[in-house]
Amino acid sequence: METLAKEFQDNTAPRLQKYLVLKSWWATNYVSDWWEEYVYLRGRTPLMVNSNYYAMDFVLIRNTNVQAARVGNAVHAMIMYRRKLDREEIKPVMALGMVPMCSYQMERMFNTTRIPGKETDVLQHLSESRHVAVYHKGRFFKVWLYEGSRLLKPRDLELQFQRILDDPSPPQPGEEKLAALTAGGRVEWAQARQTFFSSGKNRTALDTIERAAFFVALDEESHCYNPDDEASLSLYGKALLHGNCYNRWFDKSFTLISFKNGILGLNTEHSWADAPIIGHLWEFVLGTDTFHLGYSENGHCVGEPNMKLVPPQRLQWDIPEQCREAIENSYQVAKALADDVELYCFQFLPFGKGLIKKCRTSPDAFVQIALQLAHFRDKGKFCLTYEASMTRMFREGRTETVRSCTSESTAFVQAMVKGSHTKEDLQDLFRKASEKHQNMYRLAMTGAGIDRHLFCLYIVSKYLGVSSPFLAEVLSEPWSLSTSQIPQYQIRMFDPNQYPNHLGAGGGFGPVSAPEGWWLVAPEPWSFSLGVQTWA
Structure with a gap:
């Protein structure tokens, strides 16, 4: 992959990038129209x-x-x-x-x-x-x-x-x-x-x-x-x-x-x-x-x-x-x-984002790292993980991918599974993983993500008839763990502290890969605007 990436960066990418720069001069958003067409409308x-x-x-x-x-x-x-x-x-x-x-x-x-x-x-x-x-x-x-x-x-x-x-x-x-x-x-x-x-x-x-x-x-x-x-x-x-x-x-x-x-x-x-x-x-x-x-x-x-x-x-x-x-x-x-769809929704009552924030941790990072730990305990391996981030700070922005499986999160998971580390070491590893995740989410939200850009470079390569082994490899990898969230209380029509039972259970979507398709329904404790939590 390193060899393919280096070849792509030196030879193919500069030519493709020129076309994207050209598109960015006249398009309202250089990603969104292609995203809507090729990811959604052309799906058969x-x-x-x-x-x-x-x-x-x-x-x-x-x-x-x-x-x-x-x-x-x-x-x-x-x-x-x-x-x-x-x-x-x-x-x-x-x-x-x-x-x-x-x-x-x-x-x-x-x-x-x-x-x-x-x-x-x-x-x-x-x-x-x-x-x-x-x-x-x-x-x-x-x-x-x-x-x-x-x-x-x-x-x-x-x-x-x-x-x-x-x-x-x-x-x-x-x-x-x-x-x-x-x-x-x-x-x-x-x-x-x-x-x-x-x-x-x-x-x-x-x-x-x-x-x-x-x-x-x-x-x-x-x-x-x-x-x-x-x-x-x-x-x-x-x-x-x-x-x-x-x-x-x-x-x-x-x-x-x-x-x-x-x-x-x-x-x-x-x-x-x-x-x-x-x-x-x-x-x-x-x-x-x-x-x-x-x-x-x-x-x-x-x-x-x-x-x-x-x-x-x-x-x-x-x-x-x-x-x-x-x-x-x-x-x-x-x-x-x-x-063929197996769906399991459950209520989790022991704690919610309030307790996580008291520990000075991003609830989003906490959940994502917990998912990495749960997946490793279940499968005995790590996998490519998708988390959706919105890019609506840009005109006509849709989403970007946060790749939640990082070296920092895997280091924490391996230490947890080993069981021989001290509590202080685990806390330190968790803190590093959490900070890395927050930073990645922040980058995705502010236009510095990589996946939508790679997607657009791939579309240009198809238009030009240019073969890129690097893009073919990157875009063919399955997202075995795909996660998302629904913001709650965007318009504050009532105070959730005053009406604690007025809770929606969020929503859900289907598996995105087979045969080990995973998906996450976001119940209330995790149904929050991740953008706000990340910046907090």
Whole structure:
């Protein structure tokens, strides 16, 4: 590798770098457009599990058990957020309370769909959408969000969702598993879309879904965190990550998922933005639902419904036998993928980031070094480790990689495993590993990371037809341990010390490598803005 690196640095890299410098003169961000296209939109594997990620509801409190009421409040809060976004009333997130983070990714949060193509997908973003698309018991519905120019109140939205829940009509032939097309391979979905959904009532119905503000899934099963059932949180996470493979529209910017017992969650398409962006919306929705909109004593939305509202509209399909075969094939691909995912979420109560900070250590570094120790004890070896860092201090910045497996962290792990070192020596080794990790995170955040730059050099090499053994080797190494986090309390809608039970369990994403794919769900003690912690 040293020989390949030296050859690359001396001979190939200077030529490739000139093209990147040239691009940086005219591009807003020399990484982001290629990152979106080549890492996301050109991916031909299923979005479900491989790309989309999920976010969980509050896990220790329950505002209402009425499914339609909870969705009514949530949808109303989301459109309130969209209105604030359109009016530019949302303040940017500040790093250290001083440096504003780029808000560009928020632009495509609503009215956005990923359209499948045979070679590459495209993102379709509309300036306005006045309805949501809803799925329940194998049927698709259109629900208007406005009456004239007035946004429907939560109680009116509850009425509309209750009408869907009470509708006894069966699915049309082929309709029930239709959304499995969005869960299977992208090429197959693109071919089916072109063949069966380019005209007539199928085109009209598909347009209704793709032009919706977002997608709503009204599930028939119940999920929640049950302290007496160890598997409950994991089952809840799996339901959000992939559902039954045909009750989510994985192409929409996000799907709002509602379970029968009133618990909510999100499944989010990844190409348009990273998790902190949807986390910002989700925090607003949960805070608005709990502290501003509220519920009546019997669990319904506040107010009286307008019974004269036009009922939700059933979408009409004409799905031929060939199309049903394509749907079934996509469903089988998606089901095999979903069945192959093992997810384990658990609650960790002994301590959280407060205690770690009292020890004058970065919580992020603490968790990352702990993961290195756990992985070594489990596998008996170290591996390439990915931790996501955001680069939103730059315009249109997305992410950078922090390579958490360092010589300092491995030295600490080996000393811990040996068991013959003194406590003072271990503390010293840990401190060095922690400082190294913090510094690497700081470098990644401020544009001095290496992975996105290597990625762009690789794209240039492909454009020029230049073969680089070094880049081929570097970019083919699997990330056997892939970790991430979701910032909590970005907008401070309530004081977590005053409401300690108002905790979200973070979110999760699928394994990024096989066969030893690892992934991390960030439960509340670790769900914080790592950028802020690192700088602290």
